[in-house]
Amino acid sequence: SITAIQEKNYEQALVFIQKVKDLDKENAEIYRMEGQLLEALKKNKEAISAWESCLKFSKSDSLRKEAEIHIQHLRD
Numbered sequence: 001s002i003t004a005i006q007e008k009n010y011e012q013a014l015v016f017i018q019k020v021k022d023l024d025k026e027n028a029e030i031y032r033m034e035g036q037l038l039e040a041l042k043k044n045k046e047a048i049s050a051w052e053s054c055l056k057f058s059k060s061d062s063l064r065k066e067a068e069i070h071i072q073h074l075r076d
Contacts (some may be wrong), residue, residue, distance in 0.1 A: 009036045029059035035070060044074045 017034045024030065031054035038047035048071055055067040 005063070008040075010041050013037055026057045026059070028043045028056075028063055031057065032063065032067070035067070039074070048074050 014034065014037055017030055017037070020027070020030050021034075031050045035047050035050035035054060038044075051070045051074070052062055054069045055064055055071070058067065060062045
């Protein structure tokens, strides 16, 4: 939940995100949040996967650009 994120309880937030993904597997914003949380946890390989899903499902040019930047950064 948002509270978990605000309190930096990233693992709990990831559990919440997984539940949302189970309901809506093509929600780019959920993958964006997942990517950010995984980056904060230094789980770069998983973060790249989340950002790639964000890129795949995004209908927003700005969100696609953000995902591309994160993917590039994580691969460097």
